[in-house]
Amino acid sequence: MLNLATFVALTNFKFNMSGNRTFTMVKPDAVADRHIGGITQMIEAAGFRVVAAKLTKLSEERAGQFYEVHKERGFYGDLKAYMSSGAVVAMILEKENAVADFRKLIGATNPANAEEGTIRKKYAKSLEANAVHGSDSDENAEIESNFFFSKTEQF
Ligand code: CMP
Numbered sequence: 001m002l003n004l005a006t007f008v009a010l011t012n013f014k015f016n017m018s019g020n021r022t023f024t025m026v027k028p029d030a031v032a033d034r035h036i037g038g039i040t041q042m043i044e045a046a047g048f049r050v051v052a053a054k055l056t057k058l059s060e061e062r063a064g065q066f067y068e069v070h071k072e073r074g075f076y077g078d079l080k081a082y083m084s085s086g087a088v089v090a091m092i093l094e095k096e097n098a099v100a101d102f103r104k105l106i107g108a109t110n111p112a113n114a115e116e117g118t119i120r121k122k123y124a125k126s127l128e129a130n131a132v133h134g135s136d137s138d139e140n141a142e143i144e145s146n147f148f149f150s151k152t153e154q155f
Contacts, residue, residue, distance in 0.1 A: 021051070022098040022135045023144035024106075028086030029129035031055075036089055039132060042119055043093060046105050051155045052092035054148060060084040066147060075128070082128050090148040099141055102134045 026039055036055075044050070058066065063083035070076050095101055107118025110127045114120040123131040135141035145154065 019138045020094055020096055020098050021138075021145065022093050022095075022102045022141045023133075023148075024091050024093060024102065024135075025133040026089040026091075027129065027131055027133065028082065028088060029125055030123050030131040031087050031089060033123075035123050035131065039119055039123060040089075040091075042105070042122075043091075043102075046095075046101070048093040048095045048098070048102065048105075050091055051094045052090075052145070052149045052153050054090045054153070055087055056090060056148070057087045058084045066144070078128060092145045092149060092154055099135055099138055103136070106132050106134045 024043070026036055030036070030039060040050070060080050063080045064071070064076075067076065067079055067083065070079060093102060105119060107114030107120040107124075109120075109130060111120045111124035111130055112127075114124065119132055120130050125131075135144050
């Protein structure tokens, strides 16, 4: 017979391993331009459930930690400055096949290449100010979610 703590631990483990969660951030340009509502509306209309949400501002140091994988790239300094230039909305989203389906919904990183009907096509201004971030793997979705949210803030 499983006790409750073991049952919850096993359920959460299965939940996270099944790849049904992703992490997103509404970036400073989109927050400043009052697109939080429009973007969240597109996300929910596409079948995602918001299971964590937070309006917050990254310091340049925290922005650098979040995007550490890009630290060797020429755009890293600009990216840190931009991502700490204003408030962002961090969210965890739930849906079957969340990572891949969300990347389809947001469209190409460079909005010049984003397809019609995608979030970036509608709201992105440039390669840097591209409205939203979306995790690129289940593993990074979990890391990025835990970067912003404690376990008690994830529903
Ligand atoms: P994002 O999906 O949040 O991941 C890294 C971000 O770096 C990316 O979106 C872009 O906004 C930004 N970026 C700036 N310049 C480049 C570039 N040349 N190639 C890829 N990403 C870039």
